[in-house]
Amino acid sequence: MNNNPIGIFDSGVGGTSIWKEIHALLPHESTIYLADSKNAPYGHKTQDEIIALSIKNTDKLLSMGSKIIVVACNTATTNAIETLRKNYTVPFIGIEPAIKPAALKTKTKRVGILATKGTLQSSLFSKTSELFAQNIQIFEVVGEGLVPLIEENKIDTIEMDLLLEKYLSPMITSEIDYLVLGCSHYPYLIPKIKKIMPSNVSIIDSGEAVAKQTKSQLEKHNLITSEVIKPRLEFYTNKSTSTLKQLLKEYSKSINISFLDF
Numbered sequence: 454m455n456n457n458p459i460g461i462f463d464s465g466v467g468g469t470s471i472w473k474e475i476h477a478l479l480p481h482e483s484t485i486y487l488a489d490s491k492n493a494p495y496g497h498k499t500q501d502e503i504i505a506l507s508i509k510n511t512d513k514l515l516s517m518g519s520k521i522i523v524v525a526c527n528t529a530t531t532n533a534i535e536t537l538r539k540n541y542t543v544p545f546i547g548i549e550p551a552i553k554p555a556a557l558k559t560k561t562k563r564v565g566i567l568a569t570k571g572t573l574q575s576s577l578f579s580k581t582s583e584l585f586a587q588n589i590q591i592f593e594v595v596g597e598g599l600v601p602l603i604e605e606n607k608i609d610t611i612e613m614d615l616l617l618e619k620y621l622s623p624m625i626t627s628e629i630d631y632l633v634l635g636c637s638h639y640p641y642l643i644p645k646i647k648k649i650m651p652s653n654v655s656i657i658d659s660g661e662a663v664a665k666q667t668k669s670q671l672e673k674h675n676l677i678t679s680e681v682i683k684p685r686l687e688f689y690t691n692k693s694t695s696t697l698k699q700l701l702k703e704y705s706k707s708i709n710i711s712f713l714d715f
Contacts, residue, residue, distance in 0.1 A: 454520055454676065455520065455675065455676045455677060455678055455679060456483075456678050456679060456680050457483070457518045457519065457520040458482070458483035458484050458485045458517070458518060458519055458520065458684075458685060458687070459475065459479075459482050459483070459484045459485070459519065459520065459521055459522075459523060459667065459671075460484075460485050460487075460511075460514030460515070460517070460519025460520075460521065460522040460523065461475070461484060461485070461486045461487070461514075461522070461523040461525050462486070462487040462488075462489060462507075462510040462511070462513075462514060462522070462523075462524065462525065462526070462529075463486075463487070463488060463489065463525040463526040463529075463637055464489050464490075464492065464493040464494055464495040464496075464506075464526050464528065464529065464600070465488050465489065465490040465493035465494070465600065465603075465604045465638065465690075465692075466488050466490060466603065466604060466638070466690070466696050466697050466700055467525075467526070467600065467603060467636060467637040467638025467639070467640075467641070468486065468488070468523075468525025468526060468637045469486065469488075469688075469697070469700050469701060470637050470638070470640040470641060470658070470660055471523065471525040471548060471637050471659075471660050471663050471664070472484060472486055472525065473660070474660040474661050474663065474664035475523065475663070475664045475667055476686070476704075477664070478664040478665065478667075478668055479664070479667070479668055479671070480684070481678055481680065481681055481684055482671075482677075482678050482684055483678070483684040483685040483686065483687075484684070484685075484686055484687070485514060485517050485518075485519060485685075485687045485689070486687065486688045486689065487510050487513060487514060487689050487690075487713075487715065488688065488689065488690035488691070488692075488697060489506060489510055489691060489715075490604055490690050490691060490692035490693075490696075491691040491692050492506055492691075493600060493601070493604050494528075494569060494600040494601065494604075495526060495528040495529055495532075495569070495571055496528050496569025496570045496571040496572065496595075496600065496636075497569075497570060497571065498528075498571065500532045500533075500575075503528060503529055503532040503533050503571065504532065504533045504536050506529070507524065507529045507532075507533035507534075507536070507537060508533075508536075508537070508540070509715070510715075511537055511541060513715045515541070515543065519543070520543070520676050521543060521544045521545075521546065521667070521670060521671060521674070521676060522537075522541075522543055522544070522545050522546070523545075523546045523548075523663065523667055524537070524545060524546065524547045524548065525548055525637050525663070526548065526637055527548055527549055527550060527568060527569065527572045527635050527636050527637060527659075528569050528571035528572050528575075528636075530547035530548050530549050530577070531547075531549055531571070531572050531575035531576075531577040531578050532571060532575050532577075534547040534577075535577075544670045544673075544674055544676075546663060546666050546667050546670060548637060548659045548663050549572075549577060549578065549581060549635075549659065550566055550568055550572065550578065550581070550633050550634075550635035550659070551633050551657045551658065551659050551662065552564070552566070552581050552582055552585050552586055552591070552633060553581070553585040554657060555631040555633050555655075555657055556585045556586045556589045557585075558631060558655070559589060559629075559630055559631050560630055561628055561629065561630045562588065562589050562590060563589070563590045563592065563627055563628055563629045563630065564586070564589055564590070564591055564592070564629055564630075564631045564632075564633060565591075565592045565593075565594065565621075565624035565627070565629040565631070565632045565633065566591060566592070566593050566594070566632075566633040566635050567594050567596050567620060567621075567632065567633070567634055567635060567636070567639060568593070568594075568595065568596065568633075568634075568635025568636055569595065569596065569600070569635070569636050570595045570597075572635050572636065573593050573595060573635070578635075590627075592623065592624050592627050592629060594620045594621075594623070594624065596616075596620060596636060596639065597616075598616055599613070599616060599617075599620075599636070599638065599639065599642065600636065600638050602616070603638045603641055603642075603696075604638075604692075604696060605696065606695060606696040606699050608641055608642065608645070613642070613645065614645065617642065617645055617646060617649055618649060621646065621649050621650060624650075625649075625650065625651065625654075629654060630653055630654055630655065631654065631655050631656075631657060632646070632650060632654055632655070632656050632657070633657050633658075634656065634657065634658040634659075637658075637659075637660075639658065640658045640660060641700065643656055643658075683707070685709075686704070686707055686708040686709065687708070687709050687711070688701065688708060688709065688710040688711070689710075689711055689712070689713035689715070690710070690711075690712060690713070691712070691713060691714055691715055692712075693712075694710050694711070694712055697710050698710055
C-alpha cells in the first residue's frame with residue numbers, strides 16, 4: 454500500500470499549484486491528479502452539489518489505488534471534507550485559507566482574503582476566522598471570474614488585469630498588509646498581484662503547508678513509499694488538456710496528462 458500513489462483532486466487545474474509543492478517535498482511519491490474542469494468552478498454550487506462532486510472524485514481516486522487523498526480545493530475542503538472523513542477510512546488532507554498565519558503576523562490588523570463565494574460562505578471558514586482573527590479586520594473579496602479565466606489559460610490577458618485591479622483596489626485603500634489567497638487557482642496570479650499591490654503587502658497561500666501536512670500524515674500512517682525508482686506522475690482532466698500542459702510545461706518530460714471522462 455505504501456507504494457501506491459497520492460491522490461489529489463481539484464475543481465480544475467488550480468490544484469496543480471498544490472501538486473508542485475507536494476512533488477517538491479516528496480519527489481519519490483507517485484501521484485494521480487484529477488482536474489474536474491468540466492464542473493469548475495465549485496464556488497457557485499450548493500454544499501450538496503460540492504459534496505456529491507467530492508465523493509465522485511474520491512471514488513475515482515480510490516478506484517485508481519490512491520493511499521491518501523489531498524483535497525486541493527478550498528471550496529471542496531470547507532464544504533465537504535467533514536463528510537468525506539466520516540464516510541471513508543483513507544486519510545484526507547484539506548486546504549483552507551491561511552487566515553491563522555496572516556492574523557498572527559499582521560501589523561496593521563487588516564488582512565485581505567481573495568476567495569470563492571463557496572469558501573467565504575462556508576461554516577468551516579467562519580469557524581476558522583472566529584478562532585484566529587479576533588481583533589483583526591478581515592476584508593473579504595469574491596474573485597468572481599478568475600477561475601474560469603485560469604481554466605481557459607487566459608492568465609495573461611487584459612480581462613484578467615482588469616478583474617484583479619477591481620478586486621485588489623479596495624484592499625489597497627483599506628491598507629491591508631497581508632493578502633490571503635483562498636483558492637488553489639490563485640497562486641498562478643501571484644506575479645500579477647505583486648505588480649498591483651504595494652510592496653509591503655505579503656501574499657500567503659496554503660501550498661507549502663498542505664505539502665508538509667501530507668508528508669506528516671504519510672509518516673503517521675506508515676505510507677511513505679519505499680521505492681526510489683522514477684515515480685508515476687499522472688494527470689487527468691475531463692475537459693481540454695491544453696491548460697494543464699501549459700501550467701505544467703516544465704515537468705513535461707516526467708508527467709503524463711490525459712483526458713478522462715469522470
